[in-house]
Amino acid sequence: MGYNFSAGPGIMPAAVVEQIKRDMPSYKDSGMSIMEISHRSALYDEMAQQAETDLRDLMQISDDYEVLFLHGGGTLQFTNVPLNLATKNHHVAYLNSGHWAKKALDAANRIDGLTVEDIQPEKTGYLPSIKNPSVGPLDYLYVTTNNTIEGTTYHQIPKINTPLVADMSSNILAEPYDVNQFDLIFAGAQKNIGPAGMAIVIVKKNRLHEQPILSEIMDYHLEAKKHSALNTPPVFCIYAAGLTFKWLKQFGGVDRIYEQNQEQARTLYDSIDNSKLFKNDVPTRERSLTNIVFKTGDDNLDQQFVTQANRQGLISLGGHRLVGGMRASLYNAMPNEGVDALIDFMKRFEIDNGGLH
Amino acid sequence: MGYNFSAGPGIMPAAVVEQIKRDMPSYKDSGMSIMEISHRSALYDEMAQQAETDLRDLMQISDDYEVLFLHGGGTLQFTNVPLNLATKNHHVAYLNSGHWAKKALDAANRIDGLTVEDIQPEKTGYLPSIKNPSVGPLDYLYVTTNNTIEGTTYHQIPKINTPLVADMSSNILAEPYDVNQFDLIFAGAQKNIGPAGMAIVIVKKNRLHEQPILSEIMDYHLEAKKHSALNTPPVFCIYAAGLTFKWLKQFGGVDRIYEQNQEQARTLYDSIDNSKLFKNDVPTRERSLTNIVFKTGDDNLDQQFVTQANRQGLISLGGHRLVGGMRASLYNAMPNEGVDALIDFMKRFEIDNGGLH
Numbered sequence: 198m199g200y201n202f203s204a205g206p207g208i209m210p211a212a213v214v215e216q217i218k219r220d221m222p223s224y225k226d227s228g229m230s231i232m233e234i235s236h237r238s239a240l241y242d243e244m245a246q247q248a249e250t251d252l253r254d255l256m257q258i259s260d261d262y263e264v265l266f267l268h269g270g271g272t273l274q275f276t277n278v279p280l281n282l283a284t285k286n287h288h289v290a291y292l293n294s295g296h297w298a299k300k301a302l303d304a305a306n307r308i309d310g311l312t313v314e315d316i317q318p319e320k321t322g323y324l325p326s327i328k329n330p331s332v333g334p335l336d337y338l339y340v341t342t343n344n345t346i347e348g349t350t351y352h353q354i355p356k357i358n359t360p361l362v363a364d365m366s367s368n369i370l371a372e373p374y375d376v377n378q379f380d381l382i383f384a385g386a387q388k389n390i391g392p393a394g395m396a397i398v399i400v401k402k403n404r405l406h407e408q409p410i411l412s413e414i415m416d417y418h419l420e421a422k423k424h425s426a427l428n429t430p431p432v433f434c435i436y437a438a439g440l441t442f443k444w445l446k447q448f449g450g451v452d453r454i455y456e457q458n459q460e461q462a463r464t465l466y467d468s469i470d471n472s473k474l475f476k477n478d479v480p481t482r483e484r485s486l487t488n489i490v491f492k493t494g495d496d497n498l499d500q501q502f503v504t505q506a507n508r509q510g511l512i513s514l515g516g517h518r519l520v521g522g523m524r525a526s527l528y529n530a531m532p533n534e535g536v537d538a539l540i541d542f543m544k545r546f547e548i549d550n551g552g553l554h
Numbered sequence: 555m556g557y558n559f560s561a562g563p564g565i566m567p568a569a570v571v572e573q574i575k576r577d578m579p580s581y582k583d584s585g586m587s588i589m590e591i592s593h594r595s596a597l598y599d600e601m602a603q604q605a606e607t608d609l610r611d612l613m614q615i616s617d618d619y620e621v622l623f624l625h626g627g628g629t630l631q632f633t634n635v636p637l638n639l640a641t642k643n644h645h646v647a648y649l650n651s652g653h654w655a656k657k658a659l660d661a662a663n664r665i666d667g668l669t670v671e672d673i674q675p676e677k678t679g680y681l682p683s684i685k686n687p688s689v690g691p692l693d694y695l696y697v698t699t700n701n702t703i704e705g706t707t708y709h710q711i712p713k714i715n716t717p718l719v720a721d722m723s724s725n726i727l728a729e730p731y732d733v734n735q736f737d738l739i740f741a742g743a744q745k746n747i748g749p750a751g752m753a754i755v756i757v758k759k760n761r762l763h764e765q766p767i768l769s770e771i772m773d774y775h776l777e778a779k780k781h782s783a784l785n786t787p788p789v790f791c792i793y794a795a796g797l798t799f800k801w802l803k804q805f806g807g808v809d810r811i812y813e814q815n816q817e818q819a820r821t822l823y824d825s826i827d828n829s830k831l832f833k834n835d836v837p838t839r840e841r842s843l844t845n846i847v848f849k850t851g852d853d854n855l856d857q858q859f860v861t862q863a864n865r866q867g868l869i870s871l872g873g874h875r876l877v878g879g880m881r882a883s884l885y886n887a888m889p890n891e892g893v894d895a896l897i898d899f900m901k902r903f904e905i906d907n908g909g910l911h
Contacts, residue, residue, distance in 0.1 A: 199585040203592040206789055214579045214587045221575040222568065228556040228867065230571045232749040232794070235560040235870050268751060269625040269771070272785035276769040307768055387786050392589040394625060394751040394788030411664055411768065412633040414626070428629035429744050431751030432563055433790065437589070510585065513592050 199510025200535035202525045204345055204488060204517070205367070205388040210530040213391075213440045231436045236426050245424070248439030255442055255451055256369075258376050258399055263421040265398040266435045268428075271297075271366045271385030273415070274396050275304035278362055280410045281400075281417045282381060283311055283336040290314035290335055290359070292325045294351075295344030296519060301364060302339075324349055324483050329357050337361065337380060343368035345388075346517040348490035348524065349483045354378050360404075368487045369397070370445060371529055372455045380404050386434055388487070389529050391441050395434035445529065454529050461527050461536045462486040468540045474547040475523075492522030499523060502546055511539055556867030557892035559882045561702055561845060561874070562724070562745040567887040570748075570797045588793045593783050602782070605796030612799055612808055613726075615733050615756055620778040622755040623792045625785075628654075628723045628742030630772070631753050632661035635719055637767045638757075638774045639738060640668050640693040647671035647692055647716075649682045651708075652701030653876060658721060659696075681706055681840050686714050694718065694737060700725035702745075703874040705847035705881065706840045711735050717761075725844045726754070727802060728886055729812045737761050743791055745844070746886050748798050752791035802886065811886050818884050818893045819843040825897045831904040832880075849879030850907075856880060859903055868896055 201208040224231040227240055234240050249264045258264060267273075283289050283305070291302040293315050305313045314332055318325045327340055338359040343350045345367040352372065354361070360380040369384040376382065381400045387393035398417060405418040413419050413427060420427050425435075448454055466484060469475045475491045477484070492499055499522050503515045516522035525539055558565040581588040584597055591597045606621045615621060624630075640646050640662070648659040650672050662670045671689055675682045684697055695716040700707045702724040709729065711718070717737040726741040733739065738757045744750035755774060762775040770776050770784060777784050782792075805811055823841060826832045832848045834841070849856055856879050860872045873879035882896055 201586050201590055203590070203595075205786060206590055206592060209587065209590050211579065214589070217587075218575055218578040222571045227869075229558050229869070230566065230574075232571070233558055233560070233563055233566050235563060236750070237875075238560075238870065268627055268630065270785050270788075272771045273625065273630075273769070276771070304769060307766065385786065387789075392788075392790045393593070393786045394791055409664065412630070412661060414629045414633070428627050429562060429742065429750045431627075431749075431788075432744075433749045434751055512584075512586070513595065518594075 199512055200531070200538055201512045202527075202535075202539070203513035204524060204526045205385070206393045207388055207526055207528050208530040209391065209437075210441060210444045213437065213444050216440050217437060232433050234432065236429050236432055241432065244439060245430070245435050248435055248442060251439060251442035251446060252397070255445055256376050256399070261402055262376065263400050263402055263405065263417070265400065265417060265420050266425045266430060266438070267396045267398055267420060268394070268414070268431055269396055270387070270393065271364060271383060271396050272300070274364075274383040274398065275301040276308070277415045277417070278339070278381065278383070279305045279308050279311055280415055282362065282404055283308070284406060284408055286334050286336045288312045288314075288333070288335050289337050289339065290316055290330045290332070291339040292316050292327065292341065294318075294324050294341050295347040295349065296517070297345060297364065297366070298339070298341040301341070322478065323480055324351060327351060327355055327357065327361075329359050333359065335359050339364070342374065343485055343487055345488045346520055347479070348477070348485045348488045349479055350485040350487075352482070368485070370451055370454070371458050371487050373451050386438055388526075389441075391437035392434050395431045395438065397438070457533070458486045458527065458529070461531065461533060462489060465489050465525060465527070465536055465540060468543060472543065472547055474550060475543060487527055489525045489527060490516060490520070490522055491525075492516070496521060498550065505546065506539075506542055509542055511542055556869055557888070557895055558869045559884075559892075559896070560870035561881060561883045562742070563750045564745050564883055564885050565887045566748065566794075567798060567801045570794065570801050573797050574794060589790050591789065593786050593789055598789065601796060602787070602792050605792055605799060608796060608799035608803060609754070612802055613733055613756070618759055619733065620757050620759055620762065620774070622757065622774065622777050623782045623787060623795070624753045624755055624777060625751075625771070625788055626753055627744070627750065628721060628740060628753050629657070631721070631740040631755065632658040633665070634772045634774065635696070635738065635740065636662045636665050636668055637772055639719065639761055640665070641763060641765055643691050643693045645669045645671075645690070645692050646694055646696065647673055647687045647689070648696040649673050649684065649698070650675075651681050651698050652704040652706065653874070654702065654721065654723070655696070655698040658698070679835065680837055681708060684708060684712055684714065684718075686716050690716065692716050696721070699731065700842055700844055702845045703877055704836070705834070705842045705845045706836055707842040707844075709839070725842070727808055727811070728815055728844050730808050743795055745883075746798075748794035749791050752788045752795065754795070814890070815843045815884065815886070818888065818890060819846060822846050822882060822884070822893055822897060825900060829900065829904055831907060832900060844884055846882045846884060847873055847877070847879060849873070853878060855907065862903065863896075863899055866899055868899055
C-alpha cells in the first residue's frame with residue numbers, strides 16, 4: 198500500500214476509482230462503457246447535468262453563473278480568459294504570485310491590443326495583495342488562489358471593486374471560497390476533480406457576450422449556449438468529475454473536507470516546524486493546505502529523501518523541477534493515514550541523517 | 555447484447571475496455587490507477603512513448619514527422635492548423651466537402667490576415683477534387699478524408715504539388731493512407747482511437763517553426779519540444795489510445811482492418827442497394843466505409859426505424875440532425891455480427907413496412 202503525493206495528476210478517491218471500474222464495461226446497463234456513449238444521448242445528458250448540479254451544490258453556485266466543462270486543461274484558459282473577458286477596457290491586471298500566475302500573465306501578453314499590468318508582491322517572500330490596482334478601469338484582476346509550486350495560498354479574498362478572475366486549479370473544492378466574489382473561476386481537473394484533460398469554468402452570465410473571438414471552441418458564450426457540447430466534450434472526464442462531486446457530497450461537502458485539509462496540513466506543518474532538518478519558509482497565513490513544500494537546504498539530501506520515500510510507497514514527493522526540495526500534495530482524496538505515514542518517514546529520515554527529534 | 559453505431563464517441567474494442575477495467579485500481583502494480591500517475595513519472599513516459607511507437611508502426615510514420623497527443627479534440631485543431639502552418643504565404647485552400655470541412659474553413663476565416671479559398675465541388679453530389687488550386691502559392695490545401703455526416707470519403711489521394719493537410723478524424727486507422735503525402739494529419743480521438751478529449755497531430759518536422767503564435771499551448775513546435783507535455787497531457791486518453799493501437803496491431807494492422815471494413819461496408823451497401831425501401835445517394839467511389847448513411851425518403855419512417863432499432867439493441871442509428879435519415883458508423887471496433895444484426899433488422903423492417911425483398 199502506498200500514498201500518492203503527486204501535484205497532479207494526483208490521487209483520486211479510492212471509491213471513485215472503484216466506481217469507474219464497476220461501471221465498465223456496461224454503464225447503467227446500457228451495454229456500452231461511458232467512453233462509448235454519444236454526447237447526443239439521454240445517458241450523456243443526464244450524467245453531465247447531474248455533475249453540474251452536484252458542483253453547483255458543493256460550491257453554492259447561483260443561476261447568475263454558467264458552469265462549463267471544457268477541453269484543454271487549465272492552460273488553454275490562460276488564453277481563453279482574456280479573449281473572452283478583456284473585451285471592454287482591454288486592460289487587465291495579474292497578481293504575479295508564482296510560476297503559474299506568471300504563465301497566465303505571459304499568455305495574456307500575447308494578445309494584441311491588451312494592456313497587462315504585472316502586480317508584484319509589496320514585500321519579498323509574501324504574496325501580492327488583492328486590492329484595487331491604482332490603474333483602471335480594468336476588465337479584471339487575476340488571482341491564482343493556490344500556487345502549486347511555491348506552496349502559497351490566498352485563504353481570504355477581500356471584497357474589492359475590480360472584477361476578479363481566479364485560477365483555482367489546485368485548491369478548488371479544497372477550501373470554501375464565495376463564488377459570488379468572482380466573475381470567473383477556472384480549474385484544471387487533474388488535482389481535486391478527476392482525470393487530466395478537462396477544465397471547469399464558472400463564469401458570470403453577464404460577462405458573456407456575442408462578440409466573435411478567434412475560435413468558436415474557445416468562446417465561453419457559445420460553449421454556454423451548447424452546454425459545453427459545441428464539439429464532442431471530454432465525456433469520460435466529466436463522468437469521473439461527477440463521481441468525485443458525489444463522493445465529496447457524501448463526505449460532507451467543502452466545509453467538511455476543509456476541516457480535514459486544515460487538520461492534515463496543520464499536522465504536517467507542525468512536523469516540519471518542529472524538525473531540525475526540514476523547513477518551510479512560507480509566511481504562516483499564506484501557507485497552502487494542498488501543496489506543502491519543504492526542504493533540508495541540501496539538494497543531495499532532498500534527493501535522497503525523495504528516492505527513499507518512494508521506496509517506502511510515498512510517491513512523487515519531489516518538488517517542482519524549478520524549485521527543487523520536496524512537495525507533498527494533500528488533495529481532498531488524501532487519507533489521514535497518508536499524512537501520518539509521511540510524517541513517520543520524515544522522523545525516521547531525520548534520525549538516520551543525524552537530526553535530533 | 556447490443557451494437558453501438560454512434561458516430562462518436564463510438565464503439566471501442568471490447569478487449570480494450572476490459573483491459574482498462576483490469577488496470578484499475580492499480581496500473582502495473584503501482585498502487586495507482588493510470589488516472590493518478592504524474593506526467594513527470596517513468597510510468598507515464600513509458601506508456602506515452604509506447605503509444606507513439608505503436609501508432610508510428612501502424613501508420614508507418616517516419617522520423618520526418620512529429621506525433622503529438624493534444625488536448626482539445628479535433629475542433630481546436632481547426633484553429634491551430636492555420637495558426638501554425640499558414641505563416642509563410644498566409645494563403646490556404648479548403649476542399650469544402652461537407653459540414654466539418656466547412657467548420658474548419660470558417661475557423662480559418664476568423665484568422666486575421668489569412669486568405670482562405672473555398673473550393674466547391676465541380677459536380678453537384680460529388681466531392682471537390684484534390685488537385686493544385688489555380689491560385690497560390692498556398693501554405694496548404696485542406697482535405698477532410700472522411701465526411702462523417704455526408705458519408706463520403708476520399709479513398710485515393712493523388713500526388714499534387716500543394717502541401718496537404720488532412721482531418722482524418724473519422725477514418726484514421728480505418729483505411730491505409732500514405733502519411734508521406736501529407737504535411738499534417740490530425741484526428742479527434744473519439745472514433746477509431748479512444749475516449750473523447752484528445753486529438754492526435756502528425757506533423758512534418760520541417761513545417762514547425764519558432765515564430766510565436768497566440769498561445770503556447772496551441773503551438774505545435776513547443777508541444778513537439780515537450781513531447782506533448784507542455785501542460786498536463788490527457789493521460790487517460792493517451793493510455794486508452796495506446797491500448798487501441800496494441801489491439802489493432804494484434805488484429806493485423808491497418809491493412810487487415812481495412813479488409814474487414816471494406817467487407818462490412820460492401821455487405822451493408824449491397825443490402826441498401828438491393829432494398830426497395832432504403833437508399834444511399836453517394837456516388838459509389840466516394841462512399842464512406844466508416845459512416846454509412848441511408849434513408850427511406852420518409853422522415854417519419856426514418857424516425858420509426860431509429861426508434862425500433864434502438865429497442866433491438868442497435869443503438870445510435872439516427873443520422874446527424876442536419877441531414878436526418880440514418881447513419882451506421884462502422885468503426886474499427888464494430889464486429890461483423892453487428893453489421894449482420896443491422897442488416898437483419900433492416901430486412902424485417904422493410905417487410906413490416908410493405909416493402910418486397
